[in-house]
Structures are given as C-alpha cells and as structure tokens.
Amino acid sequence: MTSPPRDFSRLCIHTMTTKPWAFEEAVRRYAAAGVAGVTVWRSDFADLGPAAAGELVRSHGLSVVSLCRGGFFPADSAGGRARAVDDNLRCIDEAAALGAPHVVLVCGSAPGLALAESRRQIAEGIAAVLPHAAASGVKLAIEPLHPMYAADRSAVSTMSQARAICSQLKSPWLGIAVDVYHTWWDDRLEDEIRRSGSEGTLLAFHISDWRTPVADILEDRGVMGEGCIPIRQIRGWVQEAGFDGFNEVEIFSRRHWASEQARYLEGIKAAYLAHS
Amino acid sequence: MTSPPRDFSRLCIHTMTTKPWAFEEAVRRYAAAGVAGVTVWRSDFADLGPAAAGELVRSHGLSVVSLCRGGFFPADSAGGRARAVDDNLRCIDEAAALGAPHVVLVCGSAPGLALAESRRQIAEGIAAVLPHAAASGVKLAIEPLHPMYAADRSAVSTMSQARAICSQLKSPWLGIAVDVYHTWWDDRLEDEIRRSGSEGTLLAFHISDWRTPVADILEDRGVMGEGCIPIRQIRGWVQEAGFDGFNEVEIFSRRHWASEQARYLEGIKAAYLAHS
Numbered sequence: 326m327t328s329p330p331r332d333f334s335r336l337c338i339h340t341m342t343t344k345p346w347a348f349e350e351a352v353r354r355y356a357a358a359g360v361a362g363v364t365v366w367r368s369d370f371a372d373l374g375p376a377a378a379g380e381l382v383r384s385h386g387l388s389v390v391s392l393c394r395g396g397f398f399p400a401d402s403a404g405g406r407a408r409a410v411d412d413n414l415r416c417i418d419e420a421a422a423l424g425a426p427h428v429v430l431v432c433g434s435a436p437g438l439a440l441a442e443s444r445r446q447i448a449e450g451i452a453a454v455l456p457h458a459a460a461s462g463v464k465l466a467i468e469p470l471h472p473m474y475a476a477d478r479s480a481v482s483t484m485s486q487a488r489a490i491c492s493q494l495k496s497p498w499l500g501i502a503v504d505v506y507h508t509w510w511d512d513r514l515e516d517e518i519r520r521s522g523s524e525g526t527l528l529a530f531h532i533s534d535w536r537t538p539v540a541d542i543l544e545d546r547g548v549m550g551e552g553c554i555p556i557r558q559i560r561g562w563v564q565e566a567g568f569d570g571f572n573e574v575e576i577f578s579r580r581h582w583a584s585e586q587a588r589y590l591e592g593i594k595a596a597y598l599a600h601s
Numbered sequence: 602m603t604s605p606p607r608d609f610s611r612l613c614i615h616t617m618t619t620k621p622w623a624f625e626e627a628v629r630r631y632a633a634a635g636v637a638g639v640t641v642w643r644s645d646f647a648d649l650g651p652a653a654a655g656e657l658v659r660s661h662g663l664s665v666v667s668l669c670r671g672g673f674f675p676a677d678s679a680g681g682r683a684r685a686v687d688d689n690l691r692c693i694d695e696a697a698a699l700g701a702p703h704v705v706l707v708c709g710s711a712p713g714l715a716l717a718e719s720r721r722q723i724a725e726g727i728a729a730v731l732p733h734a735a736a737s738g739v740k741l742a743i744e745p746l747h748p749m750y751a752a753d754r755s756a757v758s759t760m761s762q763a764r765a766i767c768s769q770l771k772s773p774w775l776g777i778a779v780d781v782y783h784t785w786w787d788d789r790l791e792d793e794i795r796r797s798g799s800e801g802t803l804l805a806f807h808i809s810d811w812r813t814p815v816a817d818i819l820e821d822r823g824v825m826g827e828g829c830i831p832i833r834q835i836r837g838w839v840q841e842a843g844f845d846g847f848n849e850v851e852i853f854s855r856r857h858w859a860s861e862q863a864r865y866l867e868g869i870k871a872a873y874l875a876h877s
Binding site: 436437439440441471472473475476477482483485486509510511512535537538539542543552553555 | 712713715716717747748749751752753758759761762785786787788811813814815818819828829831
C-alpha cells in the first residue's frame, strides 16, 4: 500500500474548494496553513487580471499548479464552436500570464449532439488551439468527467476516451487530468493510468471523495475519507506511473461551503494525511 | 434508422412508473390503454401474494414481463451475504408464482468494499441461487446500473462487467437487462449489445430518458423524448442483436408522479411511438 503523504509539500488546493473566501484571502490562508500549491479558477482574477493573480500567489510562496478551466468545445453551430475556440485561446493567454503550466479542459457536451460527434468536435477544438498552447508554453489537460455529466459537461467520460484524443493529436502539449471523483468507478482505471504514464500524458491529479448517497449531482463532494473512493490506492497508481506533481484538492460542497472555512481547511489538511 | 414502433404490442410498463396507482388500478389502466405487458415490483403483491398478482395481470390480457427486483448481494459480513442469498431464493419463488420469466437483478454494492470485491461477491451470490432459478424456470437478468450508483446500488456499472459475470457462470438461466438510462453514455454499448446478443444473454430492454440537468440522482428520469438518449438507435442495436421482447418503460420521476397519472400514461404512449 502506498504510504500516506509525509507533509504538505505536494498539497494543492483549488480555490473553488473554499469558495466563500475571495481569491486574496484564499491565497493568504493557504500560505499560512502551509499548503504548497493553488489551482486558480478563471473567475478568481476578474478584478486583478491573471498576471497580478500569479504574482500574488508566488509572493505568498505558493506554486500556481493549474488554471481551471477551458474546454466546452461542442456546439450545434459552427459559430458556437468558433466562439469556444476563441475562448480557449484567451484561456491559454490567461494561463501564460498567470504562470500556470497547464489549463484543465472540461471538454463539454451538447445534449442535442451524439456523444461520438461531441468527442469529434472536442478533438477538433483542441487541435485548433494546440499550436497556441505550444507557442505559449501552456499544456492542455483533458479531464474525463463522470458519466453522470455526459449530457451537458463532458462527452469525455473515461480515461480511455481522453487517451484516444491524446493519441490522435499527439502533442507534448496535450495530456490528461485524473480526478478520482470522476474515474474511481472505472474498472480500467489502473490500466489506463499506467498507459497514460508510459505515454507521458499524466498532467494532473485531483482528489476528493464520493459520499453515499450523493445529495446533489454537482455540489456534494466529500473531503477525503468522507466517502468510498480508494484515494490512496489510486494515488499509488498515479505515482507508479511516474506522476510526481501536486495532489490537488478539488471539492465542490454546499455543506462545507456553509461551514467555517478556516476550520474546514484544517480538516482538509488532516484528511489529506490520513486518507490520501 | 430503426422504424418507430407500429403499435403497443411490445409496450410494457413498470408499475413503479405510475407509482401513485395501486397495483390493481395500474393493471386495469394499462389494459384499458392497450399496453401489452407489465413488469411487477415485489412491493406490488404485498397483499395479494405473487400467484394472485400474476392471475390479475393475465386476466386483464396483459403479459407479466419481469419481476423487479432481486440482487443486492455484496455485504461486509458472511451473515449479510447469506441473508441476500435467502432473499434472492424467495424472489425466485415469487417470480415463479407470479409467472414472470425472469427476475431483474440490481446487483448491489457496499460502500466499504472495493468494487472488484463487490463484483466477486455478486458472482458468488448469483452462483448460489442459479440452480434454484433453473429448477424454477426463472431466468436472472443482471442490470448494469449507471456509474453514479457504483457506491451503493450496483458495482456492475457496464455491460462488459455484466457479460464477464455471464461468461464466468455460463448458464442459460443468466443474462442481462439493458437499460438505456444506465448505459447510454458507454462508447462500448453497441459492441457489447452485439456480443450479448450472440451469446444469447439479452433478456430485457428498459427505456426512459436522461434530462439535463438531472435534478435528482434517483427520481428525475424523463419520458422518452424529454432527454438526450438516442433511444431508437439503441433499440435498433438490441433488435439487430436478436432481442424480440418487450420495450419496458421504467421511469422514476417525482415530477411525473405528481401529475395526473391517466394523462401521464397517454403521454407515455405518444412518446413511445414518437421517440423509441
């Protein structure tokens, strides 16, 4: 069995995890708590702009781990698809200004389109922005989303489908973000992580937990240990596959957002050591 | 493209679809509406008993298509697993008395158990009751459930996993129930249906639709046409694979349960012709 994390040197937190905190407060609190990295959401720098947001993070001794999120490529019109490409080009610019090594892609899905067509449009959209990503020194990380989001958020539901797009587009600037919440149910996960590692496409690792029953399809994720995901086992697979990046805590939870956030952050740190 | 159904001769309705109606009323209403078959839930015959329930269905000119539901095999104690086996033996007896050709298995999952261990226990549980199923002339239909139920309702999330159990236990009394709600997202679905057909294990076909966004993880299914599932296409795959049984409408929906059920039933019939 993989060992528990020894310290917080690989702990990253997504700002959305502590949504009640404004960006500046989140960064300050994370730094004070000894968290090592932060994944920034685009809404975080609406006022500051991405460059100043990146400076703020680094001035607190934290690493910018990733920018969330680009994607949402499929649309039922050529105009819609072109707008998505434009938005992703902007997102890449923002990541470069922020100093984020990669952008997480929630690839999108359109309820009126067949899933296979949506995946075709996703590959097409990524292909359209990859040269700009490469020129900007920003990688793109396809995040397979749980099949319960297949209709409206991501037609890429599995690591296999993400790997297929990586294989098709073959670029050192394209890879995969593995999120245990989205992928833990998949009996091919261990094998897919191994393959992705050997192909050099493992870019990010997100952790949270699956509560039973899930009270809300979007905003009822659990802190590590509150659910049934074998997080440590999956982290072991990811590490054995060669991944040595951050463990990113990404929790959307109305229940936790309603709690006192400083205490919640301490709970996350304890859970990180005990259950990831 | 597969043709629309010409009539209601293959239309079956699960009694849970019109939950506000007591069993007798449901049967009477379905018969009056020209529905051909009914899938009975175990709670339906709490008063009547299964034999009288079967008589009631047949006396209205309807076929008993299936009994819902057995399963829930995994447990964290041997005692729990033995109780599950006992309950499934009783369920098989009830199906025989009811005159149902098969029992649908919602296989179960225990949050504390690894999914692979749950699937092992599921195969073990099915193996324990298969001889009684065969002796009773009742088939068992494994229903893969959507991965969003992997933690607590079914560690069997895909057709591939259901086929693996069928291959392991190899019995003419064991097969698969394909439900579009649970399987539509799977890019291997067409291929898996073809394989299942050639292996002779396609026992049942359930239809409903996936609404966006899903308001409730359990009770927000849509009537055919209210969502994004390519129901007719999947029905085509099932038919091409040799399935010639009923198309079973199984909708759990608080929204529709709160509506006038006779009008709802008419809406289901219209949607059946238009969207399945």
